[in-house]
Amino acid sequence: MAGAESSQGYAHPYIPEDLSLPGFVPGFLSMSTIVGVYGGSSLLVVSLMWILSGRVAKLAKLDRLLMCWWVFTGLTHMVLEGYFVFSPQFYQKTTPHYLAEVWKEYSKGDSRYVGRDAGVVSVEGITAVLEGPACLLVTYAIAKRKSYSHVLQVAISLGQLYGTAVYFITSFLEGDNFAVDSFYYYAYYIFANSFWVWIPTLIVIRSWSKICAAFTAQEEKRSRAKKR
Amino acid sequence: MAGAESSQGYAHPYIPEDLSLPGFVPGFLSMSTIVGVYGGSSLLVVSLMWILSGRVAKLAKLDRLLMCWWVFTGLTHMVLEGYFVFSPQFYQKTTPHYLAEVWKEYSKGDSRYVGRDAGVVSVEGITAVLEGPACLLVTYAIAKRKSYSHVLQVAISLGQLYGTAVYFITSFLEGDNFAVDSFYYYAYYIFANSFWVWIPTLIVIRSWSKICAAFTAQEEKRSRAKKR
Numbered sequence: 438m439a440g441a442e443s444s445q446g447y448a449h450p451y452i453p454e455d456l457s458l459p460g461f462v463p464g465f466l467s468m469s470t471i472v473g474v475y476g477g478s479s480l481l482v483v484s485l486m487w488i489l490s491g492r493v494a495k496l497a498k499l500d501r502l503l504m505c506w507w508v509f510t511g512l513t514h515m516v517l518e519g520y521f522v523f524s525p526q527f528y529q530k531t532t533p534h535y536l537a538e539v540w541k542e543y544s545k546g547d548s549r550y551v552g553r554d555a556g557v558v559s560v561e562g563i564t565a566v567l568e569g570p571a572c573l574l575v576t577y578a579i580a581k582r583k584s585y586s587h588v589l590q591v592a593i594s595l596g597q598l599y600g601t602a603v604y605f606i607t608s609f610l611e612g613d614n615f616a617v618d619s620f621y622y623y624a625y626y627i628f629a630n631s632f633w634v635w636i637p638t639l640i641v642i643r644s645w646s647k648i649c650a651a652f653t654a655q656e657e658k659r660s661r662a663k664k665r
Numbered sequence: 666m667a668g669a670e671s672s673q674g675y676a677h678p679y680i681p682e683d684l685s686l687p688g689f690v691p692g693f694l695s696m697s698t699i700v701g702v703y704g705g706s707s708l709l710v711v712s713l714m715w716i717l718s719g720r721v722a723k724l725a726k727l728d729r730l731l732m733c734w735w736v737f738t739g740l741t742h743m744v745l746e747g748y749f750v751f752s753p754q755f756y757q758k759t760t761p762h763y764l765a766e767v768w769k770e771y772s773k774g775d776s777r778y779v780g781r782d783a784g785v786v787s788v789e790g791i792t793a794v795l796e797g798p799a800c801l802l803v804t805y806a807i808a809k810r811k812s813y814s815h816v817l818q819v820a821i822s823l824g825q826l827y828g829t830a831v832y833f834i835t836s837f838l839e840g841d842n843f844a845v846d847s848f849y850y851y852a853y854y855i856f857a858n859s860f861w862v863w864i865p866t867l868i869v870i871r872s873w874s875k876i877c878a879a880f881t882a883q884e885e886k887r888s889r890a891k892k893r
Contacts, residue, residue: 556784559834563827584880588819588873595820599791599827606787645816651879652812658886 449528451548452617458528458551464541465533471542474535475517479509486576493580503590504576506636510597511572519565525553545617546625549608556607560600568596587644587651594637594644601633677756679776680845686756686779692769693761699770702763703745707737714804721808731818732804734864738825739800747793753781774853776843777836784835788828796824815872815879822865822872829861 449461464471483505490501520536521527528544528551530537544551571593578586608615608626616622677689692699711733718729748764749755756772756779758765772779799821806814836843836854844850 555835555838556787556831558838559784559831562834563830582884584877584884585873587880588816588876591816591820592823595823596827599824602791603784603787603831606790607783610783610786645813648816648876648879649812651876651883652815654886655879655882656810656812658882 449551450617451544451551452615453548456548456552460526460529461551462529462531464538466535466538466542468542471535471538475539479513482512483509490580496580500579503640504579506640507572507575507579510633510636511569511576514564514569514572518561519569521550522558522562522565527551543625543629546615546621546629547608548615549611554607556603560603563596564600568593568600587647590640590644591648594640597633597637598641601630604630677779678845679772679779680843681776684776684780688754688757689779690757690759692766694763694766694770696770699763699766703767707741710740711737718808724808728807731868732807734868735800735803735807738861738864739797739804742792742797742800746789747797749778750786750790750793755779771853771857773845774843774849774857775836780843782835784831788831791824792828796821796828815875818868818872819876822868825861825865826869829858832858 446460447463449456449458450463451458486505486508487501490496490504493501517536517539521540524537524540527534527537527540530541540550547557549557571589575586575589575593577583578589616626674688675691677684677686678691679686714733714736715729718724718732721729745764745767749768752765752768755762755765755768758769768778775785777785799817803814803817803821805811806817844854
């Protein structure tokens, strides 16, 4: 029945099949177009940030790389996830709208998006509204060597990890049966999300140890001052 | 029908009324007993920590107060919330079991507990398994003035705030209709949870500024070293 027109509109391709999506309209764009536009615009943003950050004096390559990550993840949170949070009827779009197409496509890997699961919407809301702008603030903090740079990186990265944990645990508790097939399950649900597991983990480890080092240095200074 | 025995067992007092709880057995302990035991044992733990922390040399009163908070919230996470996470059938207990009684009683303010809502179980799971032990680690870190003390306090407090945010937002999205009446709504759902909003917020502000101060001191030291 997938894709067939019914009296209610079109049948949807998602799992579970009994998911009710009144007024559903199938996607217009192909997977390669959707992924290509996301990949291409991300590459553009990352390249621009790499060039811009190169003009900041004495910035280490790793910090420039981190600025690229933060602007990429920040814009993903604000634009893609922000659209999802505030567009509950995206699946009814009758004309090709790129952001609606993204979520029509991604829902093949996790139908809780199109089904508007409360847990998914909550996590995406926090991510889009709070973490997205904070990611852009971090790129500024790194460039300007602000004293809050590392604690902000720990805060956002732990937030991303917390959100991803809630995302995966709720799915597991609800039966882990929201993907059209194992291709979409592994490509969208597992692979695409995995970047928001290992990258934040590495950033937490690095910034956490930088914070500890700053306190250790402060403590040594105090001990020396006392000995004088 | 509340409390009446049916062929399926007992009718439950929770909202929504059509919530299915096969084998439900009403609570045995009164609200005052449940709240009294929690309050009394918390007071005992906090008093013990206050006395113990007084034996640590040169620990500020505020740090001792924080150690009291961390041991209280850590044990609440591990014992109360830990029991909930790993006891899906707590509402079927036929004998008075204090921890089961706590959750039978709290569910009057939020039936998603007795109804085993996936979002609630996910947040409670992360809180009980990761944050609980981390809270106990913080009491040690404060006493021993570890360099990771403040970043760990920021990490756990933000985790508590994230969890509370998901907890309230999911309820709002699902209709915010899980309390028996407005007394339980305000006493359990709003008032009891409010401590995990304002206390973590104050701790984040304090520890965040301590971290920034440590980096500022480190930066000043480096600038002076360059000038020499």
